[in-house]
Amino acid sequence: MIGIITMTTQRINLNADLGESFGAWKMGDDASLLQIVTSANVACGFHAGDPIVMQETVRYAIAQGVSIGAHPSYPDLQGFGRRVMQMSAKDLEATLLYQIGALQAIAAAEGGRVTHVKPHGALHNVACADAAVASTVVNTLRKLDPSMILLAPAYSILAEAAQEAGQPVRYEVFADRTYLDDGQLTPRSREGSVIHDSQACVEHVLRMLRANAIVTANGLHLPCRIDSICVHGDGPEAVPTAKAIRLALEVLGYALEPLHHWRIQGRSATRFNEAWNTS
Template identity: 50%
Template sequence: MNIDLNSDLGESFGAWRMGDDAAMLAVVSSANVACGFHAGDPAGILQTLRSAAAQGVCIGAHVSYPDLVGFGRRNMDMASADLQASVIYQIGALQGLATAAGTRVRYVKPHGALYNFIAHDARQAADVIAAVKAVDPSLGLVVLAGSALAGWAREAGLRTIEEAFADRGYRADGSLVPRNQPGAVLHDPEAVAARMLQLARDGTVTAVDGSVVRVAADSICVHGDSPGAVTMAQRVRERLTADGITIRSFMDAA
């Protein structure tokens, strides 16, 4: 039995430090690397890619709405031509940096508001799918587990990777608790590790209302910008491996 463990990295910007990429890369099997539209500067992104290559960590393009000020967490009503070009641009930029770092981009994971919006919005979802296919149809697409996007992407011929979140609260319908509501972000490493073992073993998580929600996931995300993120990711990995579950990139498990 195996599952992927991923984190959002490359998000530091100039003097503003976000997360501990070097430490997190020693724990995860896949890294969603910022492309400069919600966070990340070229030099910092390149360093993260070099570190990931040295650790043998799989690389994904963490594409976003163009929203540096809002960290990509604000919805944007972009025209299709603009959104498609934006996603193509970001993937291409990361591909160039990855080549220089001796690695390559193998999948795409939308970030923040874009990730959540295209989980249910058919038009913007189609734009992101079209952009990924235009660059490289062999790229995987990471999607919220159980979302409409998972079906749309598969119908379009993309490989989909369904994802669960270690450090985010779930609602009874399987969606994430909005960040401005109580229970949205979880901080206790032991509690998070226990619920991810439940996810890996039973395919379920306990929602904020106490109900049990079925979540069939190929990958688990620990946000790199969360307080104590490295400790949380380490505890999740330890708990899973102690139970006989192998941590391996979803791209290697194909």
């Protein structure tokens, strides 16, 4: 797997999956979360979101200085993008281009820019474990923008594919999800896969930061670099959890920054992936 740098830092990103309302159906409290997190993964209409929601989310993000990321999925609006779909590489590439390109257009019209991509739901899980799907995701990003950041989990095939292709990658851990001993997320179908209590989420995050490692449900430590922490925005506990995590990080001296602060222009992706400012 990936040769991951084991290094502590006082610089970190806090991200959330946002823009997941659709028409008259509302999900989450995006306005409140955008005052807490430093990066937004915006749904692009295929699992949630619609053009108006995308536009409003981008506007809020720009106003708060929050970096904008595309959160593309399988075309599975009814299943919230959590159902695996069999797609050819050609079809998946077109689906990704359609979603990311739409958000890029909206962001540009609002005076912003899409600086990262994070796959959603089943697409995320499959890309983390399937080399062919991971390759399609990374190759699509390289066609769109070779300097765009891929937000991916450590110990995933997706992160490895980005590293090998020279696509900038930042490593995230999940505040509200538990891990298997191979570093993958515990499937949602299993009991205990989601952490609902805000304080338990804080403790989970701090354990991983102190260990410089993913800490699995069985207590195993998997050393890795942690660049970003994700809080899912679709639950009633999302806002208090994000607040509690941000407060805990600030108390410990972490500087919370948007991902666009880490977008290095005029440098190779290899050097980008190796660069890490510990000041």
